[in-house]
Amino acid sequence: MSINLLDSLTETLLMGPGPACVPPAVYQAIAKPTIGHLDPRFIAIMDEIKARLQQVMQTRNRLTLPISGTGSAGMETAFVNLVEHGDRVLILKNGVFGMRMVDVAQRLGAEVDVIEFEWGTPVDVEKVKVQLASRSYKIVAVVHAETSTGAMNPVAEIGAAVKPTGALYLVDAVTSLGGIPVETDAWGIDVIYSGTQKCLSCPPGLAPVSFSDRAVETLRARRTKVPNWYLDLTMIVDYWQGAKRAYHHTAPINMLYAIDAALEAILEEGLEAVFARHAETHRRLVAGLEAMGLSMPVAPASRLPMLNAVRVPEGVDEAAVRSRLLKEFDIEIGAGLGPLAGKIWRIGLMGHTARAQNVDRLLDALKKILF
Template sequence: MMQRGLFRRGALLAQQAAVESSLPPMISPLQPRLDRSMSSLTIPPPACMLRPLEVPFRYLFGPGPSNVPPRILAAGARPIIGHLHPEMYEIMNDIKKGIQYAFQTQNNMTIAMSGSGHAAMECAIFNTVEPGESVLVAVNGIWGERVAEIAERMGASVHTMVKAPGGVFTNEEIEKALAKHKPVLFFLTHGESSAGLAHPVDGIGDLCRKHNTLFLVDTVASLGAAPIFMDQQNIDILYTGSQKALNAPPGTAPISFNERACQKMFTRKTKPVSYLLDMSHLSNYWGNDGKPARLGTVSDLQAFCTGLISKTSWKHHKEVAEYLWTGLEDLGLKLFIREKDLRLPSVTTIAIPQGYNWREILQYIMKHHQMEMTGGLGPSINMVIRVGLMGYNCQKRNADLALAALADALRNCKKSKA
């Protein structure tokens, strides 16, 4: 009886298996709902996304970004590792040491943010200024204008010192404004790329300490191309960007705060207006608070780390810039910053040649030479043409290419009779 029962059960199982094999695959209760959702899609995949990405080669001889060496591009394509892996901690530690060297500082609160120089700019202001506090901004180009607007948006009482693009503020003018407005923060652009100016910094940090003011300096266009000494020059907060003289792709923004800045930053009464840019979190991500709960954009940091150790120098940038300046003058062009010592080595500004349309010149150079140069920015629009040779691009042969392209454009672009 038992054997006959097992046989009947086996036959039934075999029959059931045969039936099931003829049916469609078993689906979950959610499958009909998913199928209905898929069938309700009305926007098809865009054809452009089905094509391989193609990016043309261009000579990036504008104010940034600059061309990146193949070795550094390859670093960004290395395998992804987790942001909490020991190897990533080591990379971030190396980056911190590299930034300290580039900034010439021993500040512990030194990090590389994910974002452009604008991110570091906002981070500096949001963390050290509270609503209603006085801020003094030196405006002689686009970046002072940006800082003034950012500070106004977060509720600061903003005061500006304003000069025409390329104008220089004397230490006497700065001290007078510090005494009048009693700001908690004073901002100055070291490398004003919109005008091609390298602003003197010596002595300003001393004045800020005298008036109990934090000294914030923007070096996005100048770091690696012109001398800056954060500790020696008593700069309280310094930031830059990765995409210019530092040889790295855009997307990383180094910033450093000294002890004075940290004291103001971490004893504030209100929280910073931005969670993302809150240094109480960012310092933790970088292990600056002794608690290594780190987080970062892995590929960007790998490329940036490689860029930090590439060889560029202030002397080399100055030599190539002077070579370019001589060539421009030989073409009959006038440099916008007349005083040689005030010219930014990384970004040269040319006064728009009389009778020419600067847009036509730049369009001609892009079309016939695959070369990017740009016009002015902000208050320097319609005043200058900007040529940037920095980092990997800072070579005399590139200066020759830029000069040949400008000479060709001047020959072939229409010139008005006026």
């Protein structure tokens, strides 16, 4: 479809695994005039973004900035800056994005150990402790909110187990940030990354990252150069920090306006209020689905409010339901990934999407299609 045809469309209600709905203030920010990436006015906006990211990520880490690229660029940044050939990395895997971490770390020549947990169940911290007692690691990595399954991992408890070992603790907060508490410093996280298109309610295109002082020291002490030029934080920081503000790559100016506006909206609403809104809309959705006789594979204690996995009822063509939702009701929901393909739908309640009226609109449409 040509971009001009999009003008005639109404706004699709994005209730999939991301992107999520974007609020008007963020669209308005993107539409503002592009200025130079070294313009002092733009540098002031960058400083504001860093400060706002620190608040949303609950960290005092100086190295906190958005990487140009989607969530996967955040994942690559986290690993490529810290892993050197032969480094031992432990990855706690229970879904597609843990699997992607393994691939990324292995491509960098890491010696990767994996503890696998059943998809849809959380990481079992006791098993992690046993593994940590048997071997030392440079990095232990986990996905906070496994978007592929809807399960939440116990990031704080894993952090407490990793801390005494001296390993760096790396957390994927692509789906969790802005939807549930992410307490980077309090949970002992050394490296964290996210993406804009989920609970931050921006279009896709930026990946906030934050490195603790310990992670920065590890980066500075590398024996070898960071093997990826574009994501090398030793160079990127000279654009984002300090007096130099040297050109590295041309910043995606208007996307940075967008994240600034999105972070402002979250902080104005207040983190606690934002988390409560996600939890409330999740409860409303679950109650509505259960009233229709639908069920959810993830146990209540580990359910993510912003990503709801729902079992496809026996005999229902799951793709046909999604297609009708989109064509007849202008609502997008997601399919299952990997081993869960065809078995679940993934209903997102992320950021600006997480509102009671959106839940009701979806439940109403689902009822009309299924019954």
